[in-house]
Amino acid sequence: MTGSENTAPESRSARVLREIASGGVALTVLSVILAFVIGGILIAATDPTVQQTAGYFFARPTDMLSAVWQSVSGAYASLFRGGVYDFTAPDFQGGIVSLLSSLNYATPLIAAGLGIAIGFRTGVFNIGGQGQMLIGATAAGWVGFALPLPAGIHLIVAIIAGLLGGMVWAGIVGLLKARTGAHEVIVTIMMNYIALYLLQFLLHTPVLRAPGSQNPQTPAEKPTALLFSVFGPNYDLSFGFVLVVAATIGCWWLLSRSSLGFKLRAVGENPRAARVAGINVNRTIVYAMALSGLLVGLAGVYQVLGQNTTGFGSDIDAGIGFNAITVTLLGRSRPWGVFAAGIVFGILQAGSNTMQVAQGVDIDIVTVIQSIIVLFIAAPPLVRAIFRLPAPGSRPRAARSKKVAEAK
Amino acid sequence: MKLELQGITKTFGALVANDHIDLEVEPGEIHCLLGENGAGKSTLMNILYGLYQADGGTILLDGTAQHFAGPGDAMRAGIGMVHQHFMLIPVFTVAENVMLGHEQAKLGFLDLPAARAKVREISARFGFDVDPDALVEDLPVGVQQRVEIIKALSRNAQVLVFDEPTAVLTPQETDELMAIMRQLKEAGTAIVFITHKLREVREVADRITVIRLGKVVGEASPTATNSELASLMVGRSVELTVEKSGSVSGGHALTVDHVTVIDARGQVVVDDVSFEVQAGEILAIAGVQGNGQTELTEAILGLEEHVTGGIHLDGLDLRQLSMRKILDAGVGFVPEDRQEDALVPEFTIAENLMLDRSDGEPFVKRGTLQLGYLRSFAADKVKEFDVRTQGIDTLVGRLSGGNQQKVVLARELSRELRLFVAAQPTRGLDVGSIEFVHERIVATRDAGVPVIVISTELDEVVALADRIAVMYRGRIVGIVPGDTPRDVLGLMMAGEVPHGTEVAA
Numbered sequence: 001m002t003g004s005e006n007t008a009p010e011s012r013s014a015r016v017l018r019e020i021a022s023g024g025v026a027l028t029v030l031s032v033i034l035a036f037v038i039g040g041i042l043i044a045a046t047d048p049t050v051q052q053t054a055g056y057f058f059a060r061p062t063d064m065l066s067a068v069w070q071s072v073s074g075a076y077a078s079l080f081r082g083g084v085y086d087f088t089a090p091d092f093q094g095g096i097v098s099l100l101s102s103l104n105y106a107t108p109l110i111a112a113g114l115g116i117a118i119g120f121r122t123g124v125f126n127i128g129g130q131g132q133m134l135i136g137a138t139a140a141g142w143v144g145f146a147l148p149l150p151a152g153i154h155l156i157v158a159i160i161a162g163l164l165g166g167m168v169w170a171g172i173v174g175l176l177k178a179r180t181g182a183h184e185v186i187v188t189i190m191m192n193y194i195a196l197y198l199l200q201f202l203l204h205t206p207v208l209r210a211p212g213s214q215n216p217q218t219p220a221e222k223p224t225a226l227l228f229s230v231f232g233p234n235y236d237l238s239f240g241f242v243l244v245v246a247a248t249i250g251c252w253w254l255l256s257r258s259s260l261g262f263k264l265r266a267v268g269e270n271p272r273a274a275r276v277a278g279i280n281v282n283r284t285i286v287y288a289m290a291l292s293g294l295l296v297g298l299a300g301v302y303q304v305l306g307q308n309t310t311g312f313g314s315d316i317d318a319g320i321g322f323n324a325i326t327v328t329l330l331g332r333s334r335p336w337g338v339f340a341a342g343i344v345f346g347i348l349q350a351g352s353n354t355m356q357v358a359q360g361v362d363i364d365i366v367t368v369i370q371s372i373i374v375l376f377i378a379a380p381p382l383v384r385a386i387f388r389l390p391a392p393g394s395r396p397r398a399a400r401s402k403k404v405a406e407a408k
Numbered sequence: 409m410k411l412e413l414q415g416i417t418k419t420f421g422a423l424v425a426n427d428h429i430d431l432e433v434e435p436g437e438i439h440c441l442l443g444e445n446g447a448g449k450s451t452l453m454n455i456l457y458g459l460y461q462a463d464g465g466t467i468l469l470d471g472t473a474q475h476f477a478g479p480g481d482a483m484r485a486g487i488g489m490v491h492q493h494f495m496l497i498p499v500f501t502v503a504e505n506v507m508l509g510h511e512q513a514k515l516g517f518l519d520l521p522a523a524r525a526k527v528r529e530i531s532a533r534f535g536f537d538v539d540p541d542a543l544v545e546d547l548p549v550g551v552q553q554r555v556e557i558i559k560a561l562s563r564n565a566q567v568l569v570f571d572e573p574t575a576v577l578t579p580q581e582t583d584e585l586m587a588i589m590r591q592l593k594e595a596g597t598a599i600v601f602i603t604h605k606l607r608e609v610r611e612v613a614d615r616i617t618v619i620r621l622g623k624v625v626g627e628a629s630p631t632a633t634n635s636e637l638a639s640l641m642v643g644r645s646v647e648l649t650v651e652k653s654g655s656v657s658g659g660h661a662l663t664v665d666h667v668t669v670i671d672a673r674g675q676v677v678v679d680d681v682s683f684e685v686q687a688g689e690i691l692a693i694a695g696v697q698g699n700g701q702t703e704l705t706e707a708i709l710g711l712e713e714h715v716t717g718g719i720h721l722d723g724l725d726l727r728q729l730s731m732r733k734i735l736d737a738g739v740g741f742v743p744e745d746r747q748e749d750a751l752v753p754e755f756t757i758a759e760n761l762m763l764d765r766s767d768g769e770p771f772v773k774r775g776t777l778q779l780g781y782l783r784s785f786a787a788d789k790v791k792e793f794d795v796r797t798q799g800i801d802t803l804v805g806r807l808s809g810g811n812q813q814k815v816v817l818a819r820e821l822s823r824e825l826r827l828f829v830a831a832q833p834t835r836g837l838d839v840g841s842i843e844f845v846h847e848r849i850v851a852t853r854d855a856g857v858p859v860i861v862i863s864t865e866l867d868e869v870v871a872l873a874d875r876i877a878v879m880y881r882g883r884i885v886g887i888v889p890g891d892t893p894r895d896v897l898g899l900m901m902a903g904e905v906p907h908g909t910e911v912a913a
Contacts, residue, residue, distance in 0.1 A: 278764050
């Protein structure tokens with residue numbers, strides 16, 4: 001027979017997902033380093049002093065080199081100051097504020113990233129993070145400002161409402177895919193629009209709009225529903241971060257220790273074998289989407305109860321639904337990888353503010369660095385070529401099966 | 409144009425796919441290349457078409473040696489190929505497909521009228537009746553194949569290779585194809601016709617070359633009888649012997665009653681099949697690949713959608729059950745395509761060993777994987793089934809075919825079974841692994857489990873079977889005792905019930 005018979009019916013997107021997920025840790029770290037190098041070049045190139053000194057580079061090269069050093073080291077030092085530890089602060093409390101704010105930035109990224117990761121591991125591409133966040137945030141936010149409940153219970157009810165909101169919104173997609181074969185990428189994108197415009201509509205009705213206001217903005221959340229600071233007012237770390245740590249542990253358990261996770265992974269890696277092994281593939285996909293949406297919903301909860309507590313509009317998702325995909329790719333769809341990647345992105349975000357204030361480096365440089373990281377992660381051969389790494393023992397299974405097929 | 413292949417040799421690792429093969433095709437001749445699956449026919453033709461480079465030997469066209477670096481060279485030299493799996497773009501029209509790769513342009517625009525005219529001209533010459541503007545995806549399979557032929561002819565092919573062209577055709581379409589081949593032959597084309605179906609060979613071939621295990625084992629004329637051809641094709645290779653005592657009948661276990669399966673294209677692939685398997689016997693389902701064995705197996709396992717008839721295991725109606733329930737009822741299954749259907753290559757050996765038991769004890773308690781139990785279980789099974797590996801955490805995708813199959817067997821045979829179904833259990837395995845797999849299958853039978861072995865390898869069928877059911881075109885030609893002579897089986901695989909043979913019900 002010809003080799004084509006043995007070609008897996010695996011879709012292109014599934015293969016790309018798997019390749020990204022199976023890339024080595026070294027590759028990930030190298031991608032980050034490369035991105036910082038390129039970011040440094042950009043910072044230096046756009047620095048006015050560097051540009052000036054470059055004009056007489058051949059007369060006094062040291063001028064330019066020291067200017068380059070000044071700009072790049074200054075920028076990254078302030079990034080560190082703003083994102084990890086402010087070594088210029090007088091005391092520990094002042095220094096650690098940077099890290100705490102990074103962790104707060106990281107919280108929704110990790111939550112949504114875990115959700116996307118569950119999807120990836122099951123072979124479904126959930127790019128409906130935006131919609132699921134909006135619905136989750138709306139549900140949690142509405143409970144938070146509209147229901148008069150006692151402290152404690154109020155927060156719990158609000159959180160559950162948010163999780164359910166995201167779960168339902170993504171679960172619909174899972175059902176559609178399982179029942180009709182609709183492609184999840186298209187459906188999730190459309191669900192994003194539905195969620196966005198539904199929210200915008202509701203913001204113009206008394207359901208969500210703050211009384212007496214003409215702005216499409218909800219009233220402020222009641223204090224009983226807010227995610228409190230874990231270590232008190234002096235060390236501002238939201239309880240949301242604790243939830244995200246718990247979620248990461250939960251995801252780790254789910255994927256590597258639970259029966260359901262085993263099925264999710266089996267379906268993600270080889271749906272045909274999973275089906276023959278008696279696993280209900282369609283049902284598993286619905287579960288995966290629902291869980292994915294639940295975690296993305298948690299990100300929405302954090303946005304309304306931890307981040308913007310004074311009322312929200314239709315931009316409450318802050319692009320996290322999409323940034324989370326980046327975080328997931330960087331974290332290679334592993335729970336703790338996503339956790340680490342989320343913190344890296346949180347640091348970049350918190351640090352970029354300081355970098356702009358202290359060094360006049362535009363905040364967008366961080367977006368550039370984030371994008372370059374993803375670019376490298378999505379193109380492992382490029383990183384391998386730059387660092388002259390050997391190609392991995394690329395799929396001996398395929399090679400062998402091809403030979404057998406060829407021989408026939 | 410006269411085609412000669414001299415001493416073509418091709419190896420893949422340790423496997424010799426073609427061993428000094430000589431072949432000669434005259435213009436205006438249909439030369440049949442006959443052989444079982446895996447005999448090396450397709451490899452030979454892929455060398456001719458420039459898809460593979462031969463390790464040794466020469467290709468001559470009209471006495472001139474050729475060196476093909478790729479299909480483009482072969483096409484320019486006048487060789488055309490009609491692949492078993494069509495190389496057409498479904499959303500393009502016939503004319504667009506025909507011009508693909510040889511697009512002619514006028515002022516930067518594709519010259520579609522010229523392509524249409526070409527299609528019409530060739531259609532008219534051979535009476536094909538193909539509309540150049542029809543979308544390929546809307547055409548029946550038989551017509552799509554004609555588009556492939558037009559494609560080859562539009563590039564002035566003098567030598568046409570048909571690689572298993574009838575595998576996808578209905579009987580009627582097959583007859584039409586035969587007529588087309590005769591027409592082409594009269595027009596002076598040299599034709600190589602690859603097949604394993606005896607009936608077709610006898611119908612159109614001028615000369616027949618039989619290939620077995622990569623070697624030419626003989627030539628025959630079309631006047632040879634079916635049994636002569638069958639015994640040439642099936643041959644007598646290494647005798648695989650399995651220690652086996654007489655079967656102990658334990659009464660009917662599996663009853664398959666008038667089962668018909670219709671595939672996604674609406675074709676009847678299993679046609680009114682009935683048989684019974686008794687506890688403690690091996691029923692082998694023999695037949696050339698693609699005669700409905702795969703679909704029959706999948707129907708028993710609940711993997712086919714359009715099934716009619718009854719399938720009962722110890723009185724339990726399997727058709728009412730999901731795959732999950734069928735497995736839980738004690739059906740062990742070794743799928744035909746190990747890498748696609750049986751294993752998750754990126755999972756470890758241990759994980760693959762629990763793949764079809766991910767729902768309950770002993771591997772799962774309260775939704776949690778019992779990793780400690782799994783590890784000791786896996787370590788035991790790896791030892792018991794002699795899986796050669798570094799350890800139970802090795803990814804299954806990194807194992808050799810034989811070791812992968814041992815993992816599948818270990819998984820399926822370590823449950824309490826009431827039926828064991830093994831499809832092509834030794835395909836692609838080395839002799840040592842084959843022996844091991846056969847021993848385990850016989851041991852399962854001896855434990856009183858009814859066993860179904862589906863195999864296209866006659867050696868395997870003869871070595872294992874207590875009774876043999878031969879399938880041809882979706883039907884069971886007959887069920888015969890395990891000691892039935894090979895030439896009789898060969899004939900039955902060609903769809904003929906030989907006279908004087910007692911066919912057991």
